Amino acid sequence: MxxxxxxxxxxxxxxxxxxxAAFGLSVPEFRVSRGESVLLLxxxxxxxxxxxxxxxxxxxxxxxxxxxxxxxxxxxxxxxRDRFRAEHIGVIFQQFNLLPYASVSDNIQLPLRFAxxxxxxxxxxxxxxLCAALGLPEGITDVTAGHLSVGQQQRVAVARALIGQPPLIxxxxxxxxxxxATQDSFLALLSERIAATGxxxxxxxxxxxxxxRFDRVVRLSDIAQTDGMTA
Amino acid sequence: MKPIHLALAVTALASPALxxxxxxxxxxxxxxxxxxxxxxxxxxxxxxxxxxMDIVGFEYxxxxxxxxxxxxxxxxxxxxxxxIVALPEAAxxxxxxxxxxxxxxxxxxxADAHMDDDHDDHDDAAHEDHDDHADxxxxxxxxxxxxxxxxxxxxxxxxxxxFFDQFANAxxxxxxxxxxxxxxxxxxxxAAPTLTLE
Amino acid sequence: xxLRLAFGSxxxxxxxxxxxxxxxxxxxxxxxxxxxxxxxxxxxxADTISGTDLIVGARSGSVQLLLYSVFRIGxxxxxxxxxxxxxxxxxxxxxxxxxxxLGDSHRQFRVMGTTQGFFEHYKFRGGQxxxxxxxxxxxxxxxxxxxxxxxxxxxxxxxxPIVVAHGLASFTEHDEQPFRVAGIIARTGTPVDRTVIxxxxxxxAIHVDWHSGAQRPGAGTPIEQIRQMDLTPKAVxxxxxxxxxxxxxxxxxxxINEYPQEPLLAILPGVALQELWQIVGIAETALxxxxxxxxxxxxxxMMAMIFSSLNERRREMAIWRAMGARPLTILGLLVLEAAxxxxxxxxxxxxxxxxxLVLAQPMVDAAFGLWLPIDPxxxxxxIVLASVIAAAAVASLFPALRAYRLSLADGMMVKx
Numbered sequence: 001m002x003x004x005x006x007x008x009x010x011x012x013x014x015x016x017x018x019x020x021a022a023f024g025l026s027v028p029e030f031r032v033s034r035g036e037s038v039l040l041l042x043x044x045x046x047x048x049x050x051x052x053x054x055x056x057x058x059x060x061x062x063x064x065x066x067x068x069x070x071x072x073x074x075x076x077x078x079x080x081r082d083r084f085r086a087e088h089i090g091v092i093f094q095q096f097n098l099l100p101y102a103s104v105s106d107n108i109q110l111p112l113r114f115a116x117x118x119x120x121x122x123x124x125x126x127x128x129x130l131c132a133a134l135g136l137p138e139g140i141t142d143v144t145a146g147h148l149s150v151g152q153q154q155r156v157a158v159a160r161a162l163i164g165q166p167p168l169i170x171x172x173x174x175x176x177x178x179x180x181a182t183q184d185s186f187l188a189l190l191s192e193r194i195a196a197t198g199x200x201x202x203x204x205x206x207x208x209x210x211x212x213r214f215d216r217v218v219r220l221s222d223i224a225q226t227d228g229m230t231a
Numbered sequence: 232m233k234p235i236h237l238a239l240a241v242t243a244l245a246s247p248a249l250x251x252x253x254x255x256x257x258x259x260x261x262x263x264x265x266x267x268x269x270x271x272x273x274x275x276x277x278x279x280x281x282x283x284m285d286i287v288g289f290e291y292x293x294x295x296x297x298x299x300x301x302x303x304x305x306x307x308x309x310x311x312x313x314x315i316v317a318l319p320e321a322a323x324x325x326x327x328x329x330x331x332x333x334x335x336x337x338x339x340x341x342a343d344a345h346m347d348d349d350h351d352d353h354d355d356a357a358h359e360d361h362d363d364h365a366d367x368x369x370x371x372x373x374x375x376x377x378x379x380x381x382x383x384x385x386x387x388x389x390x391x392x393x394f395f396d397q398f399a400n401a402x403x404x405x406x407x408x409x410x411x412x413x414x415x416x417x418x419x420x421x422a423a424p425t426l427t428l429e
Numbered sequence: 430x431x432l433r434l435a436f437g438s439x440x441x442x443x444x445x446x447x448x449x450x451x452x453x454x455x456x457x458x459x460x461x462x463x464x465x466x467x468x469x470x471x472x473x474x475a476d477t478i479s480g481t482d483l484i485v486g487a488r489s490g491s492v493q494l495l496l497y498s499v500f501r502i503g504x505x506x507x508x509x510x511x512x513x514x515x516x517x518x519x520x521x522x523x524x525x526x527x528x529x530x531l532g533d534s535h536r537q538f539r540v541m542g543t544t545q546g547f548f549e550h551y552k553f554r555g556g557q558x559x560x561x562x563x564x565x566x567x568x569x570x571x572x573x574x575x576x577x578x579x580x581x582x583x584x585x586x587x588x589x590p591i592v593v594a595h596g597l598a599s600f601t602e603h604d605e606q607p608f609r610v611a612g613i614i615a616r617t618g619t620p621v622d623r624t625v626i627x628x629x630x631x632x633x634a635i636h637v638d639w640h641s642g643a644q645r646p647g648a649g650t651p652i653e654q655i656r657q658m659d660l661t662p663k664a665v666x667x668x669x670x671x672x673x674x675x676x677x678x679x680x681x682x683x684x685i686n687e688y689p690q691e692p693l694l695a696i697l698p699g700v701a702l703q704e705l706w707q708i709v710g711i712a713e714t715a716l717x718x719x720x721x722x723x724x725x726x727x728x729x730x731m732m733a734m735i736f737s738s739l740n741e742r743r744r745e746m747a748i749w750r751a752m753g754a755r756p757l758t759i760l761g762l763l764v765l766e767a768a769x770x771x772x773x774x775x776x777x778x779x780x781x782x783x784x785x786l787v788l789a790q791p792m793v794d795a796a797f798g799l800w801l802p803i804d805p806x807x808x809x810x811x812i813v814l815a816s817v818i819a820a821a822a823v824a825s826l827f828p829a830l831r832a833y834r835l836s837l838a839d840g841m842m843v844k845x
């Protein structure tokens with residue numbers, strides 16, 4: 001498998017936050033293949049946030065390389081990294097994903113604002129189609145996001161991550177705010193939709209029970225070493 | 232008390248005295264010249280009174296040859312309007328009269344050049360009483376007046392003062408102007424040597 | 430879309446944003462209002478006299494002469510003798526000359542003695558002449574022509590009798606010689622509206638029995654006898670002069686100012702007015718400064734509001750960042766929001782100003798004789814509004830820069 005065929009690869013990565021209580025993270029090797037779904041298990045404080053910041057290009061590695069879709073993030077300038085993130089990565093947080101004052105449709109289309117290529121890929125009615133596919137009620141696109149239930153908000157966040165088919169979806173505990181019943185159906189939908197677009201999924205969670213739905217389960221402690229205070 | 236009658240009484244008493252006291256000194260400030268500018272029907276009259284200090288750098292009566300040369304040079308410069316005032320090119324102004332003299336001292340050095348003998352707007356009022364002042368003034372002043380006739384009155388929007396380039400000691404001209412539309416007051420300085428007529 | 434989102438973000442914080450906008454609006458309305466009153470006052474003063482080349486009075490300050498002769502503010506310290514007046518009238522430069530005699534009053538209004546020439550030569554608002562709205566001008570010795578406001582305030586009509594009081598705030602009345610309202614002058618928006626005009630001879634006539642400010646004891650001279658008397662005045666308060674050529678104004682002015690028999694002062698109304706503005710200008714500048722500071726205060730309030738909102742908006746910034754927004758976009762967003770608030774505030778302020786003008790216009794006119802025109806915003810006012818918006822944008826740079834740094838530090842992983 002060539003490098004470019006990998007959705008994500010970290011090699012000999014070292015990173016240390018500057019200015020804060022010194023917290024460092026090193027990842028000798030970690031890869032996600034194209035179309036693969038990986039569950040990364042880790043307690044809070046195990047360096048998840050730092051790892052996700054590295055993958056999304058919010059921070060750059062002090063050493064080693066972080067590649068997304070074959071592009072070395074550290075080779076990009078700051079502005080270009082922000083745009084790269086908009087173009088290639090769909091991000092889902094655990095909660096408060098949406099701008100509460102904006103409509104569902106504006107929320108879903110927000111990343112397209114910063115990603116021209118992704119915008120071109122997205123059909124004009126894609127936001128509505130994604131909402132429908134995610135089981136959201138019809139007409140929800142005009143509703144102000146702040147008025148939705150937490151479950152609906154998370155599904156809108158999925159629609160936002162998927163719009164314009166970015167090759168990599170990064171999800172940070174997207175189910176933690178949901179109750180058990182909703183969790184399961186949410187995950188099912190997520191996997192199904194991601195499979196439909198052929199994107200890779202990297203999901204971070206502390207919940208081992210979710211593992212069944214993934215191609216691969218990796219413990220953060222197996223791939224990364226941390227030192228110092230947690231960030 | 233009735234103001235009119237009271238005033239009458241006061242004036243009646245004061246009148247004889249005033250005839251004696253009427254010699255007054257104008258406010259005289261070094262670095263500050265005074266200009267009066269009137270514009271009507273394309274005719275422009277400009278009067279400038281400048282302290283001797285501004286023009287030649289001294290205000291005593293010229294005694295040495297050097298001082299006298301300086302006064303003569305100043306009068307010659309004042310007689311060259313384009314060295315003192317700059318009217319807009321577009322207005323097509325022609326000089327019709329120029330008069331320059333030193334004022335204050337035992338005698339007035341007057342140089343008068345009538346460019347246009349038909350010119351009848353010559354304002355005599357300013358001349359009549361020169362000698363009244365001469366013996367009272369400690370400070371010498373230069374007076375210069377110009378009259379121009381312009382073809383295009385509408386183009387007379389501003390007047391420049393190369394005066395400041397000519398006389399290095401001059402800092403400011405307090406100008407009063409009157410046009411057909413109104414009158415105004417302006418401070419023309421070395422830094423902004425232009426009068427805009429409104 | 431960014432604009433829509435910025436607007437939505439503001440709407441979501443309607444209360445604090447609304448208060449901020451209101452503060453900006455009030456400050457803008459105040460600032461523009463002060464400007465309006467300032468320019469209105471200037472225009473109204475400048476409109477009061479036109480067509481008069483020189484005003485001549487006893488020697489005093491030029492501003493003082495202008496104020497008492499034209500605006501009926503303050504009093505003359507001295508009068509001009511009739512002899513001097515006639516000397517001036519005989520000057521070849523003089524095209525016309527109109528004497529003015531002040532000193533008496535009718536109720537709260539000044540009485541001015543003058544000649545028919547006043548109606549011909551006094552011009553206001555760029556050359557407009559006085560117009561008799563009702564009745565006729567001065568024909569009889571005891572005719573009075575009154576200004577529109579005199580008529581309106583005292584409810585006078587043509588034919589009504591008027592008794593002139595001695596002095597300006599006196600109970601002694603010239604009641605033995607009543608006047609009759611001969612005409613009412615159409616409203617001018619000048620002090621003429623608040624003036625009772627009689628002939629110069631009439632002023633003389635009512636003082637026939639007065640000497641040294643006291644009424645001569647005994648019966649007054651009968652009116653029939655007064656009518657036969659020579660009523661040539663001995664002095665006038667001031668004179669308005671028109672010259673036959675503008676080029677000769679300064680010459681005539683100098684001649685009058687150097688008139689040896691009497692200390693006189695001739696002023697150019699426009700120049701004296703500008704001198705007045707130079708004096709008043711300091712107060713005006715102070716007033717403008719204070720109202721500008723109010724605008725600054727409102728903008729500082731907005732800045733504080735944005736600063737305090739930053740913490741609660743860190744989550745929002747993180748979302749923007751995660752979606753690919755650069756920190757610079759976050760900065761731009763905050764500046765855009767501030768500019769939007771300022772624009773709304775400026776717009777609302779303009780609306781408040783015009784609303785206030787509509788309400789205040791008749792009151793200000795009645796109380797101060799100051800007519801504030803309701804015109805579309807001037808270029809200067811639009812520049813002020815634009816500056817407020819620009820200043821808001823600049824002020825918001827401080828919190829926006831903080832947001833910029835926060836969003837750099839937080840990235841997309843803010844802990845809330």
